[in-house]
Amino acid sequence: MPTPEQLAAQQRMNDERRAVRELGFARLARPRRPAGTLAGPVMPLSAVPILQCCDLDRTIAFYEFLGFASDQLPGYVIAVAGDAEIHVSETGTVLDPGACFLHVSDVSTPHTALADRNTKQLSAIEQSGRPGRGIQSFTVKDPDGNEIRLAGPWR
Template identity: 30%
Template sequence: MMITAATPLLNVAEINRSIGFYRFLGFEVVVRTLSDLDDEPVWAMLQAGDGDSKIRLMLAVHGGVSHEERRMRPSFAGLVWYLESDDVAGMFDALNDAGFKPEPVTELEDGTHQFFVRDPDGYEIAVTGPNGYAVG
């Protein structure tokens, strides 16, 4: 028996805003659940890639509670989600052009390039891969 996939669930304040952010990282909505009250999404499954390289992410409304408020709870656990890309520089440009203000790309000792960016709810995303503009 072995684990064959991992799908994180992120609690977010506004699913549509988060979907917009994750589209810049290559994710698309594959299914969503709408509220009975106002037809707004309360849960969504996103997916990037195809074939054997599918990556999934779930987003759920957390009662409109902000990330800052959740951080004050004893159950809060920080998260840095590392995503690999074959075009770090292109991903950086797309996020920067969209106003998400990623941190500069740095080159690690092994030649890998990476940068960090926060999604609309404050979750930290690291984008890493073989190419990019090394600023550091």
């Protein structure tokens, strides 16, 4: 027989899954741990990618166009939009570009804005699932080849 704490935890998990499905992020739900698995010693509050760039000013202009505000430090920038945060380090040469996944509420608006700007390395919008229960996404590469994937609900 489950304890009240276990029942409450199960109800919270079910509520989270329902909310995720309603937003159209059914495939983006958090992974499950096997029963009885304890959490590790690190309980992250968030994860932030650190991308590389050759020219910090050019990179700042790109992310500010996407709607990020930037806080510049010597050779480093922190770009923030809503709850999303991307860090970029100026390395001089980018030999191995990185990647970042951004959850957005609408993919059409940023895709249109980037297309109107004649942004190179912009993919078409892809759909996975079905309207109301799936996601739409596209990728764009920043000026240094870092891949940014934007995904949101397929309404």
